[in-house]
Amino acid sequence: MTVSSERLRRAAGRPEPLNKKGFVLLCAFVALVLILFLPVFHWIRLTDTEALFSAMKLKASAAGKLGDSWSIFTFLSFVQDSKQGILGLWSFVLLLIACASAFFLAAAPFAFLTRGGAAEGRGMLRVYSLCQKGLFFSFVTAAGTLGLTIFANSHYGVSGFACGWCVWTVIVISPAAYLLSKRMERQERELRREHGFITEFRRNWILFLFLVPCFVFFLINNYLPMIGVYFAFTQFNFRDHLFASPFVGFKNFEFLLRSEILHLTRNTILYNIVFIVVGNVLQILFAVLISHVTRTRLRKISQTMIFMPYFVSYVILRVLVFNMFEYEVGLINNFVTSIGMNRIDFYNTPGYWPWLITLFYLWKNIGYGMVVYLATITGISTEYYEAAQIDGANIYQQIRFITVPLLKPTFIILLLYALGSIMKGQFELFYQLVGNNGTLFETTDIFDTYVYRITTTQPLSMGMGTASGLFQSLFGFIVILTTNFIIKRRNPEYALF
Amino acid sequence: MKKIKDRSAIPFHIIKSVLLILLSVLCVLPFIVIISGSLTSNMTILKEGFSLFPRNTTLEAYRTIFRSPEGIIQAYRMNFYYTFMGTAFGLLVITLTAYVISRKDFKYRNHVAFLIYFTTIFGGGMIPWFLMYANVLGLRGSTLAIWFPALMSPFLVILMRTFITGSVPDAVVESATLDGAGHWIIFWRIVLPVLGPGLATVGLFQALGYWNDWYRSSMFSTSSETWSLQFYLYDMVNSTMAMRQMAQNVSINTADLPTQSVKLAMAVVATGPVLLFYPFVQRYFVSGITIGAVKG
Numbered sequence: 001m002t003v004s005s006e007r008l009r010r011a012a013g014r015p016e017p018l019n020k021k022g023f024v025l026l027c028a029f030v031a032l033v034l035i036l037f038l039p040v041f042h043w044i045r046l047t048d049t050e051a052l053f054s055a056m057k058l059k060a061s062a063a064g065k066l067g068d069s070w071s072i073f074t075f076l077s078f079v080q081d082s083k084q085g086i087l088g089l090w091s092f093v094l095l096l097i098a099c100a101s102a103f104f105l106a107a108a109p110f111a112f113l114t115r116g117g118a119a120e121g122r123g124m125l126r127v128y129s130l131c132q133k134g135l136f137f138s139f140v141t142a143a144g145t146l147g148l149t150i151f152a153n154s155h156y157g158v159s160g161f162a163c164g165w166c167v168w169t170v171i172v173i174s175p176a177a178y179l180l181s182k183r184m185e186r187q188e189r190e191l192r193r194e195h196g197f198i199t200e201f202r203r204n205w206i207l208f209l210f211l212v213p214c215f216v217f218f219l220i221n222n223y224l225p226m227i228g229v230y231f232a233f234t235q236f237n238f239r240d241h242l243f244a245s246p247f248v249g250f251k252n253f254e255f256l257l258r259s260e261i262l263h264l265t266r267n268t269i270l271y272n273i274v275f276i277v278v279g280n281v282l283q284i285l286f287a288v289l290i291s292h293v294t295r296t297r298l299r300k301i302s303q304t305m306i307f308m309p310y311f312v313s314y315v316i317l318r319v320l321v322f323n324m325f326e327y328e329v330g331l332i333n334n335f336v337t338s339i340g341m342n343r344i345d346f347y348n349t350p351g352y353w354p355w356l357i358t359l360f361y362l363w364k365n366i367g368y369g370m371v372v373y374l375a376t377i378t379g380i381s382t383e384y385y386e387a388a389q390i391d392g393a394n395i396y397q398q399i400r401f402i403t404v405p406l407l408k409p410t411f412i413i414l415l416l417y418a419l420g421s422i423m424k425g426q427f428e429l430f431y432q433l434v435g436n437n438g439t440l441f442e443t444t445d446i447f448d449t450y451v452y453r454i455t456t457t458q459p460l461s462m463g464m465g466t467a468s469g470l471f472q473s474l475f476g477f478i479v480i481l482t483t484n485f486i487i488k489r490r491n492p493e494y495a496l497f
Numbered sequence: 498m499k500k501i502k503d504r505s506a507i508p509f510h511i512i513k514s515v516l517l518i519l520l521s522v523l524c525v526l527p528f529i530v531i532i533s534g535s536l537t538s539n540m541t542i543l544k545e546g547f548s549l550f551p552r553n554t555t556l557e558a559y560r561t562i563f564r565s566p567e568g569i570i571q572a573y574r575m576n577f578y579y580t581f582m583g584t585a586f587g588l589l590v591i592t593l594t595a596y597v598i599s600r601k602d603f604k605y606r607n608h609v610a611f612l613i614y615f616t617t618i619f620g621g622g623m624i625p626w627f628l629m630y631a632n633v634l635g636l637r638g639s640t641l642a643i644w645f646p647a648l649m650s651p652f653l654v655i656l657m658r659t660f661i662t663g664s665v666p667d668a669v670v671e672s673a674t675l676d677g678a679g680h681w682i683i684f685w686r687i688v689l690p691v692l693g694p695g696l697a698t699v700g701l702f703q704a705l706g707y708w709n710d711w712y713r714s715s716m717f718s719t720s721s722e723t724w725s726l727q728f729y730l731y732d733m734v735n736s737t738m739a740m741r742q743m744a745q746n747v748s749i750n751t752a753d754l755p756t757q758s759v760k761l762a763m764a765v766v767a768t769g770p771v772l773l774f775y776p777f778v779q780r781y782f783v784s785g786i787t788i789g790a791v792k793g
Contacts, residue, residue, distance in 0.1 A: 200604045206680045207597045211609065214594040217649050220629065222616040228625020242632050286520060289513045304776060305521040307783075308528070311771050313709030315727045319734055319764045320527045323534060329542055329757060331530060363524065368786060375787035395506040420618065428712065435735065451623045456716065462624055469622025477619045497614065 017124060018187050022180060027109070029177035030131055033138050034105045036166045037098060042069035043145050045162045052160030056082055069164065072098045072145065076233075079247045085240060086155065088247040090148050092230045098141045104134030123192055128185040132178055139174035142167045232470045236463035245463070252467035260450065261471060268425050268446040268472075271354070275361055275426070276418045280411060282362060283369030288403055290370065291377045292395075303374075307367035314432040317360060321433055325356070350443040357433055357444065361426060369414070376410045377403060412494055419483050420496065423476035427452065447472040528772070535559070535761035542757045558762035569766065571722065572729035575640070579725055580707040583644040587703045588696060591649055595657035596684050601667065610658075613651050627716060638719035646713060647706060653699050656789045660695030661688060663788075698785035701778050708771060730767045734760055 017023035035041075046052060046068040053063040062082070070078050075091045078084075108130035149161035189196060201208060232252055234245040286306065293299040324331045325346040333343045346352050384402050393401070427448035434444045436453065447468060454465035480496070488495040529549060534542065535558050536551040562569060594613070598606045620626075626646075636642035665688050673683050689696075714728035724732070737760065 195604075204603055204680065207600065207603050210593040210597050210680070210684070213590040214597075214609075214613070214649065214654075217590065217645075218613065218616060220634070221626070221646055221648075222620060224633075225621035225625035225629045226619070228621045228628060231625060231628070242628070286517070289517055292510070292513055293517065302517050302521045304779060306524050307779065308772070308775065309524055311705065311775050312528075312768050313711065313727045315709075315711050315731045315734070316531075316764050316768050318731070319760060320531060322734065323530060323757075323761070324527075363527075366520070367524070371783050371786050375783075395509050432731075448623070455624055455627050462628075466622060466624045469624055473620055473622055480618050497611070 017184065018191070019184055022184050026131065026177060026180050026184070029173055029180070030105055030108060030134070033135065033170055033173060033177070034102065036170055037072070037102050037105075037138070039071040039073050041071060041166045042164045043072045043167050044075055044149065045069045045164050046160055047162050048158060048160050051158045052156060053082075055156040055158045055160070056084060058082055072141065076247065077249070080249050083246055085234060085246045086244040087148070087152060088234065088245075089227075089230050089243045090144075090151065092233070093227060094141055094144045094148065096227075097137050097144065101134050101137030101141055104130050104137060106134075108134060122194070124188050125185065125192060125194065128181050128188065131181045132185070135174045135178040135181065138170055139178070142170040142174065146171070229466060229470045229473075231463055232467035234463050236466070237460060248463070252464050253471070256464065256468055256471065261468065263442070264445060264447050264450055264468065265423075265475070267444070268423055271357070271425065271446065272418070272422045274354075274358055275365075276415065278358065279362060279365060279369060280414065282366055284373055284404070284407060284411070286366060287370045287373035287377055287407075288399055291374060291403075303367075303371070306370060309364045310367050314428040317364065317429070318432040318435075321356070321360065347437060348439050350440045353434065353440050353444045357430065360433065361429055364429070372414065373407060373410060376407055380406050409494075416483065416487065416494060416496060420480045421476065422479055423447065423472050425449070531761050531764050535758055535765050537758055539758045558758035559766075561759050562762055562766065568721070568729065569726075569763070572724055572726045575723060576708060576726035578640070579644045579710070580704050583647060583707040584700050584703045586644075587648045587653075588700050591653050591657050591699060591703075592661075592689070592692070592696070593684075594649070595654050595661055596680075596688060598654070599658045599661045600670075600680075610655075613654055617651050631717065637717055638723070639717075640723055642717040643710075643713045643723065643725065644707065647703075647710065652789060653702060656702075656785060657695055657699050659788050660692060660698070664691050664695065694781070694784065697778075698781045701781050702785060705771070705782075726767050730763050733763060 046066075049063070049066075049068055053066075058066075066078065066081060072091075072094060076088070076095060079088045079091055108127050111130055112124075112127045145167050146163055149163055152161045153159050185196070195203075231245070233247055233249060235248050235251075236245045240246070290299060290303060290306075293302065322330075325333075327333060327343060327345055327347065330346075332346075337343060344352075346356070380403065385398055388398050388402060425446035425448040427446075430444060430446055430449050431452060434440050434449070436457075451465045451469050451472075454461045458465075484496050526549075533549060533551040536554050536556070538553045538555045538557055541553050594609075597603060598610045598613075600606060630642045630646065631637040634642075636645075669687060670683055673687055678687070709727055710725055711727035711731050714723065714725045715731070718724055718728070721729070721732075
């Protein structure tokens with residue numbers, strides 16, 4: 001009785017380990033593994049280098065520059081210098097897992113010191129969970145390194161690769177520390193009345209079954225392709241095996257930085273800013289206007305008409321734009337000649353296209369945003385307007401001081417979403433309007449069209465394409481994190497996550 | 498409704514009517530150009546260009562299309578196939594997932610929701626995605642590669658979750674659990690029967706996406722047999738456009754190309770079903786967009 005009340009008292013305060021000795025031991029293990037991750041410890045050693053380098057068909061001059069032991073973080077430079085692309089993907093994945101492991105292992109003491117999780121009544125559970133994730137990944141890293149050496153030895157037919165002593169240490173320590181942490185977690189769970197994965201699985205196994213298709217889909221469609229960013233660091237070609245193209249480090253990025261990336265970034269961001277600003281202003285304007293149409297039938301009809309372009313495919317848009325702006329028979333040129341002016345060559349003049357693309361973006365998307373804002377407006381209580389009318393406010397004042405301020409939350413949400421995808425382009429819009437018309441690229445090329453063109457027509461530049469895709473993803477990711485961070489500080493209600 | 502007492506509001510109402518009529522007309526006008534162009538004879542188009550109203554009305558273009566309809570019928574068939582497969586399987590897996598992350602008694606629902614949401618803020622990019630399907634799974638040329646990649650989207654999963662939490666009160670699920678119902682029974686007997694509007698909305702979003710898709714056909718198709726309708730149209734338009742560009746410099750006999758009016762007739766045939774159903778299903782899209790934007 002006294003013991004349990006003593007435990008509960010402790011549980012309410014700052015998180016403290018129930019088993020002090022065990023905790024100290026766990027700390028020591030975690031620290032040891034973390035230290036072993038430091039690049040000064042060599043995870044992969046090369047023995048019998050002469051036979052190995054001749055099996056790799058390396059010249060003596062190139063082989064001479066290579067060292068004979070590598071850490072997990074520098075092994076990729078060995079892959080690059082010795083031109084052994086076949087080892088590249090494996091060591092890239094190992095590098096990522098090692099980083100994940102180090103991250104979790106470093107986050108665990110941080111969570112302990114800042115009392116993470118204690119506020120939610122979870123006590124030390126978060127610390128243990130972080131430890132276990134880190135230890136699991138460090139075990140995978142060590143086992144993967146072992147696997148890499150075995151694979152490399154069998155590939156070259158020479159037993160030239162060997163694991164350093166740190167690998168063996170980690171292989172032994174990680175599972176031991178994992179089990180220790182697991183045991184202490186179990187005690188903690190009893191105290192917090194929480195159950196672990198196995199209990200949850202036994203209780204709700206049918207929900208896990210429901211999730212299987214979802215997992216398969218996102219794994220294939222999103223998560224496994226994330227590993228494919230490896231191609232950004234290769235000189236991709238189909239001649240070597242898909243995963244054996246030469247590893248070239250940051251060469252693709254260097255090339256992109258010199259040539260394409262600046263104007264792609266500029267185009268993508270500028271277009272998106274224009275879309276966001278002009279789009280939202282017009283959407284709000286028309287939502288306000290349409291909400292003042294008093295006859296329901298008229299309102300329905302006009303909403304139906306304005307929303308219609310959203311439903312046609314971009315291919316139809318292509319046909320349409322072509323019919324309007326074509327040189328010989330287009331509607332515009334038809335009109336222009338009929339009033340006695342010269343034909344305009346739209347399809348060879350880059351200057352017109354920013355305007356046209358924005359115009360058709362608006363044409364297709366005004367209806368969508370209008371519907372969103374209209375829903376907010378219909379949600380506004382009529383009492384506000386009645387009170388304002390009694391006070392003598394005219395219709396402009398009602399819009400200015402009631403409708404527009406109440407639209408602000410919706411606007412902010414839409415703005416945040418739009419900012420989050422500021423590096424993504426309206427690919428279908430751009431591609432269908434411009435296509436492969438090279439004369440217009442200067443003003444119309446965005447990341448998505450550039451990458452698409454490479455994918456479909458230039459298989460030899462795929463490494464470059466992946467690199468620009470990765471740049472786009474990372475840049476967008478950073479923008480989202482930053483925006484979310486700022487928003488969370490100023491007004492947590494609007495935060496995305 | 499509100500009476501116009503305020504004289505100063507009169508200009509507002511005039512401007513409102515003018516702007517709304519203008520935008521409505523602008524939104525619909527292009528469709529009229531396409532339809533009237535498809536009804537105009539090709540010679541008239543070449544001589545006088547496109548215009549708003551059909552002149553020398555003729556059904557020649559439609560007759561040309563349906564004289565040798567194999568290509569378009571095949572494309573139509575494939576489009577129905579993709580739309581059906583994608584919508585049916587997509588609805589099933591989206592609903593299952595949304596049910597799981599809507600259950601408050603499921604410990605990992607936030608983890609799962611985050612894993613789904615994360616895909617919208619970071620990704621490997623187009624090329625790894627393409628290589629995954631085309632080379633790793635070897636699906637190039639198969640129809641699976643065209644409908645599978647759009648089976649689920651985070652937006653639709655979240656939308657469906659909102660529908661589920663909105664239409665099935667927790668109390669109902671709790672009392673069912675007390676009566677001994679497991680998740681299987683709750684899902685099929687309690688949640689699905691009241692989920693009509695949600696299924697309709699999400700299904701229509703899916704169907705619209707599949708119907709209008711050309712992109713995956715362009716990436717994964719190896720023969721015109723598996724082209725979706727939009728890509729069939731795209732290919733037709735594109736080949737003529739390229740030839741026209743060349744014809745400006747070199748003299749090429751443009752008479753053999755699909756004529757302008759035939760292209761427009763194709764466009765009408767390809768969009769027909771969407772615009773036909775649109776007025777009746779519009780409200781589902783409106784409710785979906787509203788719910789998705791406010792809660793999502």
